[in-house]
Amino acid sequence: MATTDNSTYIQPIISTDGTLGHLTPEQTETLKQFWACLYDIFDGKTAFDQTIPTSFKGQAQEEPNALVQKSSWFGRGKPASESGPVVPRFTGEDLKKAYWKLTMMDHPDVVILKFIRARKWVLDDALKMFLNTLKWRIVERLDELIELSDVELDAKYPKFLEQLHKGKGYLHGADPLGRPLTFINPRFHHKADQPSETTYRFTLYNMEHGRTLLPQGTENVIVIFDLSNFGLDNMDWGFVRLFVQCFESYYPETLGVCVVHRAPFVFWGLWKLIQPLLDPVVASKFVFTRNNAELHKIIPRDRLPINHFDGLDDWTYEYISAQENENDHMKDSAKKEELLRERHELEAKFDIATRAWIKESEGTSSDERDEIAKNIREQYARLSPYIHAASVYRRRGVAVNGQINWTYNIKDDN
The missing domain is CATH 3.40.525.10 (CRAL-TRIO lipid binding domain)
Structure with a gap:
């Protein structure tokens, strides 16, 4: 029988302060204020910095509120005098779409609370950090890294x-x-x-x-x-x-x-x-x-x-190549569109519930929002095979139907 000698392992104590389900009334109020500011931006009521965040590649940073041609959102546009009408590089709708793609299967509050905690509950700092992340994800095309297959990424x-x-x-x-x-x-x-x-x-x-x-x-x-x-x-x-x-x-x-x-x-x-x-x-x-x-x-x-x-798991990394027909779901346009509509309906329901929750005076969570978030996670598991190419983790059976299943081949160390 295999043994598992973990006698030296010291399990850490992870703080739950400021995490979902452990918020004080004051922290809940800050979360509400963040959502209120975010909706003003998504709805186009509040202008925001159009600067592209820098990247390690040395991408040039433009002046705040720079305006470029719509057809050139991801590159430098011509001056207004040469290109005619100009529009903001990013719109509130662009950021909203990027936000929901970032959220994936998570409770929307979990994503936002990470930024708030990272900026020590200073609302303006957290909002700036969050918007920079959304802009960065748009410009750097982050979504393609899980939407394209390994072979497609290799070609690119x-x-x-x-x-x-x-x-x-x-x-x-x-x-x-x-x-x-x-x-x-x-x-x-x-x-x-x-x-x-x-x-x-x-x-x-x-x-x-x-x-x-x-x-x-x-x-x-x-x-x-x-x-x-x-x-x-x-x-x-x-x-x-x-x-x-x-x-x-x-x-x-x-x-x-x-x-x-x-x-x-x-x-x-x-x-x-x-x-x-x-x-x-x-x-x-x-x-x-x-x-x-x-x-x-x-x-x-x-x-x-x-x-x-010197562990006990008899496992060695080996890349598992793409399997034939592993991405057939992505070719089913009708089912994909059906599931995307279902996803967008859940997003809209969460937005409606959140806007109502913001107006409540009590500094408490919302059972309705939590239930919708639960449905978002469940629905994402069904949607994912239609919008994300199979990865080595799906091939290994680690990520299947929204469940994470790591397996260990434990060997006796005697």
Whole structure:
């Protein structure tokens, strides 16, 4: 019979302050005010900053409220004197669509509360951060990373499949609190081996799929940088900047722990340059483990692979290629449109209930909104195969019908 020696594991205590179901009346009021401001923007009643957020690619930042041609929303437009009538780069309706795509299967409040907590309950700061994220997602076409197949992404971004085959980054398993484990293996990465845009897209691909693998009630992930055999030729400052920017600006309150495992001597000189780039809150999430015994205090052995980590799970990463007809659902236009209409109806119901809830004087939650959010999650599980291409996680049976099912092949370590 297999044994599971987890005697050294220390389960952390996760604060529930400011999370859904644990809000004070004052925090609930701030959430209401956020929604009220957001609806004013969605409805076109309030103007907002049209600046495109910067990215690690060095994308130029335009002046606030810049106006461009509608046909050129995702690029620089000609001056008004040359191009005729101009319109805002983003409209409230654009942001509303981006918001609901970002929400996916989550309770809408969960998404928003992450931004509010990240900005210490300062409403204006949280709103600015949230709007920047929506604009960034539109400009960077984040949705395509789960809507397109791996083969389609490879055609668009050269050597994308190569990143998947090498196992530079992937998710496998979860800690006892349900937080998915993301493994990053820099030893397989050499900056010049693929276009920087491919590295960029592959990183965001893992971020987006990580969100789809969060079980209900779990809001963040654990990242493990396995620095075994790491050398200076594996260093990529573009990736570092992107990683930092994502967790600080675009995926707030998503990083639970970042484990830097088996860092060699050469890494510590680089860390002196990396640490000042980090927001103090994000920096506090970093922990360093010199060996597997120390890692086992953070993640129990039965959740870690035998290979590299001296775990008990007899599992080795292997990319599973696309299966024939795996995306047939996406070709069923009639069913897809039916499910999209159903989704939009639920979104509209949630909006109506939220607008009514905002006007209530009591600082309490709304059972009606929670019930609609529950229906949104259930409906999303049915909709997803029609709008999202199959991933390696669906092929492995991890993400099926809205359920997250990690399996572990536990071996006796005696």
